[in-house]
Amino acid sequence: MKTKLFLCGAALCALSLPAVAAPVAAAQAAATADAAAPVSELVAEVDIPYEQFTLANGLRVIVHTDRKAPIVAVSVWYDVGSKEEPKGKTGFAHLFEHLMFNGSENAPGDFFKPLKEVGATDYNGTTSFDRTNYFETVPTPALDRALFLESDRMGHLTGAITQAVLDEQRGVVQNEKRQGDNQPYGLFRYKQVEGLFPATHPYGHTTIGSMADLDAASLADVKQWFHDHYGPNNAVLVLAGDIDLATAKAKVQKYFGDIPRGPQNVLPDAPIPTLPARKDEVMKDRVAATMLTRMWAVPGVNSKDMAALDVAAGVLGGLDSSRLTDQLVRKEKLAVQVSAYNQSLAQLGIFVIQVIVRPGADADVVGKRIDQIIADFLKTGPTEDEVRRVVTKQVSETISGLESVGGFGGKAVALAQGELYSDDPGAYKKDLENLAAQTPANVKAVADKWLSRPTYALTIAPGARDAYQEATPTAKIPAETAAKADADTETVKGNRGPLPAVGKVADLVFPTIEHARLANGIGLVYAHRDAVPITLATISFDAGAAADPATALGTQALTLGMMDEGTKALDATRLAEAQERLGADISTGADADRTYVGIYTPSANLAPSLDLLADVVKNPAFAPAEVERVKGQQLAGIAQEMTSPQGLAARALPPLVFGATSPYAKQQGAGDPAAVAKLTRDDLIAFQQAWLRPDKATIFVVSSEPLATVKAALDQRFGAWTMPGTPGKKDFAAPATQSAPRIVLIDRPDSPQSLIRAGALTGLKGTDDMLAYNAANDTLGGNFLSRINMDLREAKGWSYGASGRFQTLEYAAPYIINAPVQADKTGPAITALRHDLKSFLTDQGITQTEFDRTVTGTIRELAGSFETSSDVLGAMQNIELYDRPDDYYATLAGRFRGLTIGQLDAAARKVLDPDKLVWVVVGDAAKVKPQLDSLGLPVEVVKAPVAPGGQ
Template structure:
């Protein structure tokens, strides 16, 4: 042992060891300051002054694991109740948030925590802090039996919606089989219907008093703010809130299973699926981090072991993945694989087990380790570009503090991953197949007290200070390459990334209506082999560069996208152009993707929403129109079976021309740096003639109801649609504002009616789908089965009201305008958002200064203009209804409505009766 120690010391002192690089080199450090108020509230502040916005992120250390027996679902129910009004603003939380321009606004609950978050303009921070502090310290006086009943109904509809989805029942089965009764994770977050029905007003109030005090919460402010200002404001709004009682906290509680168990169930799904689950250590532990590496090797990307074996080589599965679902006191490692139609699930399970056994026998290779490390680094850098929302800076700091006790614990997690060796990953993977422990530690809580404040809550919510923040959209630069390809650049240099998007004017609208699906299948095939590289070689090259090349199709355009680290821009562009311009369309890959596409179509037909969007366009535009194809672009089984390699080659050669394309670039590069790179890569791409797509206008449809049967469905899907004016009409901004009032926001009329007032739905909305021609206007909602006909009546009522006796009010228009303009403060926080807006300018031929003048143009609208827009948009007498549900329960009530002729159709839109 002494000789070994001396040898180790010599190694550590050797030049080789001292030259080894820091595993965190190049990883940005999220600097922060942390404070604890006298009442126990923790404040974490991170400065980021690139945009005039602040992320407000509040985490309560309470989740479903804190719920006692018979009270499942309380944490999630309270998440809803806390959006429903507080003592000093007794209305929906969204009313204020939409008015002040909040974005990335939501609340979520999981097993361990409840969080609420929003990004707001700097001038609206006081309003946001008032609202968050009011529901923390002044909520219970506004919680009534009526609100409890209403939100209980909303949650129950959310539960039905989840369980109604394919594979929805598997979640509860996994919980029941993997956690023993009495374990904190032995029930679902959303809870049981019986427990929700049994919840009394006194029960929920006591739950709030126990867990939602400041001493059980952390607030993170990230963005355009200093620690001094943050502390002053948070103390002012939160400091007078009394602390709650001490909360008993669970520590590490892994529940290893000591024997193999199996269960078989049936569900309305298109393909068989297997899940294999192990209980493993808690989030943040080194073993958890190394297991995360192991699952990434198993299933991250096309070169991963499960994908390459099951999907690519054996072609027995349409999907295969592994992941570690991290939780605070114990996690779960899951392997999931979905069988290709016609393949026995036993065959898939055997292959999965063989690959797992091989991994546990041989361990990862050095190449696999480097791929995962590069992906980890790139993904983290991309994630922290944003200050708020899921995975943004404020979320990272809050999560690490709540779960691991330190806002910067993420650095230890990254170090675990980036310094891991193959031997360490293998050892941990072997160790946790059947091993675990239970520990409970109880520590005393410090004594807290409230401090005084000068906030006058009776005065109501503070006004937004300063109005709409000055937001500058990047000035667009344009250049045309020698071959005619137009380049549009939006420079931004805050992080070393460059996003690229090649837009080709084609899309689903370029499909032959008699053979739909060719556009999307062609795009799916383009990265399956290009420039002599196989799909796996392409994927490996992407991993080496820390990039991802995406190919896809939309209704009007085809897209090839890439996100490059700045120092890898030239190599990324080369790989992108190989895929975009030199696809090989290998015949063997076509057969594999053909089977996947057929499985996708079957999946769409098995899902209520998928069914509806497949049949709606043809009923709306009429057979043969360029927009009459399924909105997913997947096509039909017959068309997909008929496509040959020559069809794909011909489609690509027909539409991929530089004079029919635009390259959008956003990020850390100048035009002078960019053009030479592009000229080298695109110089051999020759211009040529392209066909003209037919997207001619059609007449508005006659009202008709189409029903699709889904026996046993717990909800009905309602879609009511007609045609809307093209995007390039002079009233487009007024139409968009009218849509916001009607169904385009949480506080819109239709959502407030079906969700908040009636409690029949988890959510209802109106959509204006993007298209260059006449756009589909859709009212969409999932509603409880016994209220299907009644919900249709309410939809018609709202449509008639807004063009009739109850036009949009000045208050509604003002709120919609505020929601569209104040949110601009954070709209272009990320490169992806900038790229998307530039692509929108290109796709719809908008002016380059469209977003520079957008706020003024929207602000200048008035209620009269918006009401006139309602006459142009809303047509309650020309509705195509598509309803998916249990016809044994809903068909006759719908027929009794007499809203129009009723047809029962199949999944392909053919009339049954």
């Protein structure tokens, strides 16, 4: 079972089923526990060998060799985050992260261009309270270029920053802030730090900063910020992948060795505050349900108490079997979702409990029960089994994350964080060993020490959003800066020479796909991967949103919610506990064409994990007493969708693009609230028996275990599976019929941004050869450097990010545009988007530079695109869904080399027509409609709907 986070806009929340016969459940649970590999064995599997050295200028370098693919992760971590920002300069660290992507003295222009050209994957940058990092994974022959780029922005940056660059990125950052603020519960982050820390505390303001401080940032300010914090002696460089120590030493010395030291960062004083008394605050927001929180400031990553606090969070609300979930969601039916986590930062941490109150329940009663359950936990402590389950789950997740060499959470991240925060790249190992050594007594003692202190209890309740600090739509340049802006337009030209050449990058070697069949005919598609000892398996059913009953949208979502919440042998809590003991994770889901039940597990626990998967798939309980409760949770999820810009747009656009009668028009989130309210247990069983059956199933597996072992295990559990009745059938005989072009404006008051979503049919379907169309869209809307994004984000500063794509479905492939923009630029943004499309399709087709970047970059990035088991598993499913040959990905490089500019221009012009787009805008109608009335399209204004069960 996977708990869906209500805060993130997911459709469903935690579900449950009643207890079953105790002897049966106890016996199965005991068998699962006995079959689980010891946690010590799992911890032993987590190992990242490394070597390290330090340059004379203080740059610390860590090298990890991993030859599984011809790629190297480059990760640079700077010891500077928002906690270093003084009063009046909040948001500077994050603003500078953006500035460092806009070119340097020897590599002018956007950094994403040379990264795209070399085939980089997982490239980005992030800022937190404690650090700023930049990372990319590149083909081995492109390592020199990546190191040149990273060293140039470390040592040769400020000459490339002009007033225009600063103003541009200031606008982007402010739209990133608006985009976060525009979400349900989007103001929580501000209240959290205000409530826990004094305003003068280093952790007392958010990383995104204030609009006023961002407006006031001058060119001199940001250049001084760089000088003070970004020297090599304040940085850690990690190289992980297809590289060795000797090679690393030579290359790093070549590119970074001449950069002078800078001022040494000194950690600010950051004591762990204790509130003098409990603090209760209430804020209003346009949300579907009340959120109750309990928060404490606690120790950080270098405290011996961190592991115990991690376990406490898991027991209270971090596990699917957690105490708060079991009591408040399943038994007492007072909440629809619970979460708890211990956010460990470098110098302290934040322990958070969040509970979403069931619509109709008394929030005060729920709050008292939260406090009672916490008090009982502090009094009695966790059980040995609870501690083991948390530890096993967290170790299992760590193993999965370390399959990548880089990115947001791979091996390079673990090594860099350990060095930067703890002066020890191997800190990850010690943390896991400390976690595995936790006992109930220690967890109780540490939890009582920190969580018995006064809490900050913040309630976010439905209502008109409280006023909050919001700057004017465009940045204001201080007068003294504006006076000399003309002098700040010249950039310094570097003298390091051209970018290093990129050697020949080998074509992708995609894992061999093997096929087999179980005894009852279920197809098995298998690939072997042994970089980490895990198994991923997905049972894919030919169903999807297109299979949902047209008169009862949401039937599939409720069916899946009930299936993975309990079986005839194990209720929801015992099922969750059984998975946690194994470090396994069973999940369900659906897209437009397929419905999935999947599992992740350490391969050491493959057999007992498949026992659980088979029980979920073959024996869902659909307990009558629980259907109403779970239905109520789904209705709460629908209400949440109707408060979210993304949820509203996603529900509105499909019927407009495909026509109301198309099976693809059923892509409307968690469904129709009126229909869901009427669903019965019989409806769910009927859907399951029609669609989730062996004759509609294909099993996909990526595993460190051999095919013979996997097949035998699956045959034992699924080989004799049969299902009575007639299988369901989807009807795509009638062609989709798109609505006439117009703008549908969904009125969502108090929105600092507007979300623009547009779509049009193209005449294509996913089983067509989409290569040329997607390659053409690489230039138009397909990536960061696309014309749509570079126009709205980089040139105009109106958006944090805009894109266009072909939504590839089995029987259709419409073109979809997504562009969140600041509210006062909604109409101009639509005008700009239409202009971008029309010019691209007429007199400003793909340039040679854009074509070369697409073809060369895509070929080079293939090796890094299938680094993980989940990447491979997804590719295997696409091959089946779109009827591709098994060697489809292995032959992509050759097919890309055969493309021409003319082919791509012709492909785009054949299927795209901006005049056919139908537009959905989610925003504040009072501010937005006057901008839309002059665009020459009919404008239909509708109120954001309110679902039954919402507040």
